[in-house]
Amino acid sequence: MLKGSLNKLGNAVVLLVAVLVLNFTLIHIAPGDPVEAIVGEMGGATPEMIEQMRAQYGLDQPFIVQIGTYLGNVLTGDLGMSTYYGQPVTQLIWDRIGATMLLVITALMTAMIIGTVLGVFSAQKRRSILSHFVTVIALAGFSAPVFWVGIMLILLLSVSIPLLPISGMTSATSEAGGIAHVLDVLHHLILPALTLATIYLAFYSRLARASMLEVLGSDYVRTARAKGMPQRLVIYKHALRNAILPVVTFAGLQFGQLISGAVLVETVFAWPGLGTLAFESILRRDTPTLLGILFFSSMMVVVMNVLTDLVYRIIDPRIKAR
Structure with a gap:
């Protein structure tokens, strides 16, 4: 029974990691930009402010770096900060x-x-x-x-x-x-x-x-x-x-x-x-x-x-x- 439970737990972890990667990839390739949405709510911003915001949320990094950072944060229980609500x-x-x-x-x-x-x-x-x-x-x-x-x-x-x-x-x-x-x-x-x-x-x-x-x-x-x-x-x-x-x-x-x-x-x-x-x-x-x-x-x-x-x-x- 213990062996069966450990196998199921291992399969569950692999499945969750696969879901994380898939969701992140699909949202990343979807049209639209989170920073542009924030700027639209603000009523506009300078190019310097836009670049600063992209750096703040890690959007200026390559995709592989972004997904690696995200997976690492999830493992520590950190799901990131909301770009709209400004809360965890x-x-x-x-x-x-x-x-x-x-x-x-x-x-x-x-x-x-x-x-x-x-x-x-x-x-x-x-x-x-x-x-x-x-x-x-x-x-x-x-x-x-x-x-x-x-x-x-x-x-x-x-x-x-x-x-x-x-x-x-x-x-x-x-x-x-x-x-x-x-x-x-x-x-x-x-x-x-x-x-x-x-x-x-x-x-x-x-x-x-x-x-x-x-x-x-x-x-x-x-x-x-x-x-x-x-x-x-x-x-x-x-x-x-x-x-x-x-x-x-x-x-x-x-x-x-x-x-x-x-x-x-x-x-x-x-x-x-x-x-x-x-x-x-x-x-x-x-x-x-x-x-x-x-x-x-x-x-x-x-x-x-x-x-x-x-x-x-x-x-x-x-x-x-x-």
Whole structure:
């Protein structure tokens, strides 16, 4: 087990370094200049000031020197300084990560729980109205762009029926603390989390349904039924434990996609997380901040893959360390 864990850790480090190099290269060759973006925000600058700024951010160095310096700084935990905000990128990410993780985890858990429940029920009655309903919801979820779902929910639940706030994480006029503040945040969280969860709920419902149908046709389920075991016990003790394995696997693998999808959702709802920060960094050509967000997202994907493997082993002890 120790050898397998060390191999996975080594592969993860190599993968992260490759992602860093690729991201840095792609952003470096993309059109635009961070210094020109800063000068545009300032309203202009002299050629001497522009050259000084390029030297300050190391942009006057050859590409190989720039990427070598950046990799060395990342190894020490230094993601650089934001060219727009003038703050350490690490601090910017730390300030925004709480909002993004709250949104992503809420959306993921909502999609997993509701999607799995719908999939299990529809698998038990594959020709029922519920089964057809799950199929329609899945097709709609796969087809609808996430930003369109967000706009439709705003029109329905904020404009036509003013139940939920349109944007932000808290009310602009609210100065409450404690429970009142938590409830205010949860009130603002409903729409963006529901928007992000809708897309993945469709996937998990179909995945859970397909997996449950396969498990229900297995020999050990038929044997349990032949012994006279109650249907509920067969479903929730024997079948569900194995049917949920693919759901757990894809939940871990798609965690990074949820962070990527949060970019659009946070932009639509002005949610103050990493997605909004990434969008602003792209518009303002804030290369260090954008690289930091991409690196953090990649690291989260790797961590979630490791955690998924551990959860997989807990759910199914038959799996041995490799």
